[in-house]
Amino acid sequence: MSLIVQKYGGTSVADVERIRDVGHRVAANRRAGHDVVVVVSAMAGETNRLLSLAKDMCPDPDRRESDVLVSTGEQVTTALLAMCLNHGEVPAVSLQGHQIRIVTDQAYSKARIQSIDDGRIRTELAAGRVVVVAGFQGVDGEDNITTLGRGGSDTSAVALAAALKADSCEIYTDVDGVYTSDPRIVPSARKLDRISYDEMLELASLGAKVLQIRSVEFAKRYAVPVHVRSSFTDTEGTWVVAEEASMENVLVSGVTSDRDEAKITLVGVPDQPGLAARVFGTIADANVVVDMIIQNASASGTTDLTFTVPKADFRQAMGLVEKLAKEVGATGVRTAEDVAKVSIVGLGMRSHAGVAAKMFRTLAEVGINIQMIATSEIKTSVVVDAKYVELAVRVLHDAFIEPKESAA
Ligand code: ADP
Ligand code: ASP
Ligand code: MG
Numbered sequence: 124m125s126l127i128v129q130k131y132g133g134t135s136v137a138d139v140e141r142i143r144d145v146g147h148r149v150a151a152n153r154r155a156g157h158d159v160v161v162v163v164s165a166m167a168g169e170t171n172r173l174l175s176l177a178k179d180m181c182p183d184p185d186r187r188e189s190d191v192l193v194s195t196g197e198q199v200t201t202a203l204l205a206m207c208l209n210h211g212e213v214p215a216v217s218l219q220g221h222q223i224r225i226v227t228d229q230a231y232s233k234a235r236i237q238s239i240d241d242g243r244i245r246t247e248l249a250a251g252r253v254v255v256v257a258g259f260q261g262v263d264g265e266d267n268i269t270t271l272g273r274g275g276s277d278t279s280a281v282a283l284a285a286a287l288k289a290d291s292c293e294i295y296t297d298v299d300g301v302y303t304s305d306p307r308i309v310p311s312a313r314k315l316d317r318i319s320y321d322e323m324l325e326l327a328s329l330g331a332k333v334l335q336i337r338s339v340e341f342a343k344r345y346a347v348p349v350h351v352r353s354s355f356t357d358t359e360g361t362w363v364v365a366e367e368a369s370m371e372n373v374l375v376s377g378v379t380s381d382r383d384e385a386k387i388t389l390v391g392v393p394d395q396p397g398l399a400a401r402v403f404g405t406i407a408d409a410n411v412v413v414d415m416i417i418q419n420a421s422a423s424g425t426t427d428l429t430f431t432v433p434k435a436d437f438r439q440a441m442g443l444v445e446k447l448a449k450e451v452g453a454t455g456v457r458t459a460e461d462v463a464k465v466s467i468v469g470l471g472m473r474s475h476a477g478v479a480a481k482m483f484r485t486l487a488e489v490g491i492n493i494q495m496i497a498t499s500e501i502k503t504s505v506v507v508d509a510k511y512v513e514l515a516v517r518v519l520h521d522a523f524i525e526p527k528e529s530a531a
Pocket of ligand 3: 132274333335
């Protein structure tokens, strides 16, 4: 008998009918003799609704109470699914993060899982019950409710699969796998049969929200094979797995974009040792994560320092940078929020020259100006004007990804 962890995202539990469908799927797995742990998200749109309710109450809601509020979305769906299963004579029990003890740190709204106690789940499974777990939530060392960041149910599921040494972890969503690009932006995107943990990590961190990045980190660390598939069909999805030799043959496996960053330029900074350390040290101390950085060649003893930060942290970063500009005698500060990052990702980039050049040429041919560039072993990212983001993704997809027909 095998143990399966299945996670159902918001659209898969959007209403009572959809939850019934999930119930049928789970029941079929039980009939086939498997032990099943189900992780559910809140109903589609519910987390957003709860977050805006908090904002209606006060502009800057208390972070602890905000997590108490948003975690309720998942409690609703656990109870409904467990009811549905019990009604269908599939014994089931719902459990919240604190009942299991999914222990996290105290970083409300973006907490990290530190440990999972598998005792209660194992007892319930041994008693023949399906265990329905609330995704997205945990509890800190002092019993406060925490949440794991948007899309965090993916991480709940993979972390549980790792803790329980499950035979498989299935992520059910509204697309039938991981595609070469977001199918909503690129209709010709095609489904990948398999993708390596490292490529999926890059795609997730560069904007492909189909899996939360931390879920992929867990999957890689504990070697959990993850099967991303649709809850609307029975077709085989995409396997996220350890790298295989043949994967290096594919130059680019995905094109992705991210509109969640803003750009800040410190203009006319004295070109002296220690300045970058001071600027980025101050920003890091405020817990703001800087992504891309460029520094212009120094002319007449001054330089420009440009970098990007998450839009959510933009106001805070701006406040710090304006203060720093005065202190270090910079000429001024320029900002742009209407930017987007477009990236290509592929293991094959490790061993092939000229990929970045082809990317820049492709963008130049349609008149898109590149504002910043960052590369790693398996990705190249550029920052462009936000109004060109979809065009950039499409032309890069055309240039680098084999069309569906000729794909192997
Ligand atoms: P769920 O609610 O099931 O967790 P999400 O909305 O979080 O679902 O993730 C699924 C969505 O991710 C898809 O509807 C799709 O638009 C988007 N997406 C972005 N990039 C990709 C990609 N490369 N492959 C598949 N889906 C992607
Ligand atoms: N409900 C949470 C969200 O909308 C967690 C999840 O769906 O994974 O972000
Ligand atoms: Mg999601």
